[in-house]
Amino acid sequence: MTQDLTSMKPQRPSLYRLAADGRSLDFLFTQCPACHALSFPANAPGCMHCGHPTADAEQVARPGGGTLLEYVTLHVPLVPGMPAPSIAGDIRIAEQVVEEGVIAVDDESALQPGMTLRAVAVPLASGDSYGCAFVPAQEAAR
Ligand SMILES: [Zn+2]
Secondary structure (H helix, E strand, O other): OOOOHHHOEEOOOOOEEEOOOOOEEEEEEEEOOOOOOEEOOOOOOEOOOOOOEOOOOEEEEEEOEEEEEEEEEEOOOOOOOOOOOEEEEEEEEEOOEEEEEEEOOOOHHHOOOOOEEEEEEEEOOOOOEEEEEEEEHHHHOO
């Protein structure tokens, strides 16, 4: 399966974009002008660490991914069309920034807390856009 992701649009363009390798995702953060910490999503009204307004702050792209904190297997689809079972996890994507994401592995035996995950683009059924999923870092490098 080789779908050309570069011709597709991100499902959530305010959150991520395709990285230079054409498969990984870069996440979009706002860097606070006061404390220099990263906030996510980038369109938040203020710094999530110190509260400083970030309306004119610089947006920065960083390779998407992070540290897996915990995870759970969902045996019932949360939304129609979502495959079940699927695995959702809390991932620390930057210092003090934790987001929930879908982890694209067959079962929990491939996972352990503390492991590094990478964000990759996953083609959506519509065929013209891609979503975000996390995979173990060593798998992404394959
Ligand atoms: Zn700040």
